[in-house]
Amino acid sequence: EVQLVESGGGLVRPGGSLRLSCAASGFTVSNNYMTWVRQAPGKGLEWVSVIYSGGSTYYADSVKGRFTISRDISKNTLYLQMNSLRAEDTAVYHCARAGSGYLSYFDYWGQGTLVTVSS
Amino acid sequence: DIVMTQSPDSLAVSLGERATIYCKSSQSVLNSSKNKNHLAWYQQKPGQPPKLLIYWASTRESGVPDRFRGSGSGTDFTLTISSLQAEDVAVYYCQQYYSTLPYTFGQGTKLEIK
Numbered sequence: 001e002v003q004l005v006e007s008g009g010g011l012v013r014p015g016g017s018l019r020l021s022c023a024a025s026g027f028t029v030s031n032n033y034m035t036w037v038r039q040a041p042g043k044g045l046e047w048v049s050v051i052y053s054g055g056s057t058y059y060a061d062s063v064k065g066r067f068t069i070s071r072d073i074s075k076n077t078l079y080l081q082m083n084s085l086r087a088e089d090t091a092v093y094h095c096a097r098a099g100s101g102y103l104s105y106f107d108y109w110g111q112g113t114l115v116t117v118s119s
Numbered sequence: 120d121i122v123m124t125q126s127p128d129s130l131a132v133s134l135g136e137r138a139t140i141y142c143k144s145s146q147s148v149l150n151s152s153k154n155k156n157h158l159a160w161y162q163q164k165p166g167q168p169p170k171l172l173i174y175w176a177s178t179r180e181s182g183v184p185d186r187f188r189g190s191g192s193g194t195d196f197t198l199t200i201s202s203l204q205a206e207d208v209a210v211y212y213c214q215q216y217y218s219t220l221p222y223t224f225g226q227g228t229k230l231e232i233k
Binding site: 035037044045046047050058060061094096099100103104105106107109110111112 | 157159161167169171180212217225226
């Protein structure tokens with residue numbers, strides 16, 4: 001059974017850093033395209049970042065230069081390193097798997113982890 | 120960026136009646152070489168992550184009831200729930216995954232029981 005479990009969220013001050021983790025089971029992270037999608041409280045879905053199976057990474061303009069997506073093959077885990085956090089980064093962060101590789105819908109989602117940026 | 124616009128923002132439908140949600144993209148998401156529309160629909164219930172319902176505009180994900188139907192092509196798409204059930208109360212999102220990043224979502228449509 002495919003499962004994605006995020007962790008690492010919490011309260012952080014503006015300008016601070018957090019690293020989110022997404023532990024996967026039932027499939028191999030490095031063989032798939034994996035993404036992060038966030039949802040601000042009471043708002044819609046916003047794509048944040050993707051890592052391709054080959055290792056290429058891409059980011060939304062709103063987080064480019066501040067966030068870094070990566071993966072650990074041995075732990076079958078996806079990460080999102082978030083630096084220089086801003087109040088507008090407050091959201092639930094979901095990891096998700098791309099269902100058909102390049103340019104894909106997302107077929108499995110984690111429950112999400114809440115990041116709150118506030119002083 | 121491709122902008123996705125859903126209508127209406129909210130919708131109230133009686134149990135057993137049809138619910139229709141529209142999604143319009145600012146440019147075509149039809150891949151002519153594959154004859155596939157890069158358009159997905161998701162359902163999100165409170166406190167839960169989004170759940171994939173439909174991909175390639177009209178392919179139902181495994182396990183999704185057949186009362187959910189996706190249609191449309193190019194820039195105009197529709198999600199139809201043929202006979203609304205109580206468990207269908209949720210927010211519905213469309214998403215494009217066409218040729219260039221970023222992936223973008225519609226703003227969401229909140230579906231309630233009348």
